[in-house]
Amino acid sequence: MTIRILIADDEALLRMAFSMVLDAQPDLEPIGEAGNGADAVRLAVELRPDVVLMDVRMPGTDGIEATRQILRNCPHTRVLILTTFDLDEYAFAGLKAGASGFLLKNTRPEELLAAIRTVAAGDAVVSPRVIRRLLEKFRPHLPDPAATAPDERLSRLSSREREVLVQVGAGRSNAEIAAALHLAEATVKSHLGRILQKLELRDRVQAVIFAYESRLIRPS
Incomplete structure (x- = not known):
């Protein structure tokens, strides 16, 4: 098309x-x-x-x-x-x-x-570099995970998918996630696709925000 x-x-x-x-x-x-x-x-x-x-x-x-x-x-x-x-x-x-x-x-x-x-x-x-810089600069303005209830959509994820989402939320690239979790990069990409589908998210940026709002990552 x-x-x-x-x-x-x-x-x-x-x-x-x-x-x-x-x-x-x-x-x-x-x-x-x-x-x-x-x-x-x-x-x-x-x-x-x-x-x-x-x-x-x-x-x-x-x-x-x-x-x-x-x-x-x-x-x-x-x-x-x-x-x-x-x-x-x-x-x-x-x-x-x-x-x-x-x-x-x-x-x-x-x-x-x-x-x-x-x-x-x-x-x-x-780029993951841009995401990391944005998180560092605007972290004080992100919602406080401790003040919000965990999102029920988290229960849809497997333990491995949660691990991948945490890595995405930290602003890491697929290659960096693959190295950290000892996975093939193609496997990371597949996990990310399923994560977005299960959580009803549009893209990687929304996944980063979700990771913070659902308490998987805490501003520090």
Whole structure:
């Protein structure tokens, strides 16, 4: 199935470059370009893309607010934020607005293409490094696990799935989890898929939040 993509960036040359990279892929189709956030929202509502490549800093409506508006009006569209600035505030704001991923614009083309396919399939693309930094910075603002009742959905998980979820909540990558639990990386990926299904979670980011809210991990 072809993945339809809207490109939102205030630099025309970057829009053209992204479009050329996407056009070369048989399963990816660039369907529109926007030079500002307001146009991105308008085109998303009109074209209903599967994925929006969203710049953060654009004139008028910025990429974060545009993401919020797009997901409110087009709940089945996924947003992948691309920015020049490796700032925690941008990553946190974008994820809070509902974005499914956060990448730097200097990401290699093959990584960008893989990220687009990943978010289109319903998963999130946020590096474990970014997750760890966000947890360190915003941990004081997370819900206090001691003040909330354990989530009943935890009972759906096997003991091994709980172990994997704890590792995910700590911001570790699949490779790191595999090494820590002496598993194959493919096995970790399978466990994570079942965890998301059983807990009714959208992606890895929601799994991290769930791990805190359900007391599997305590802020420290």
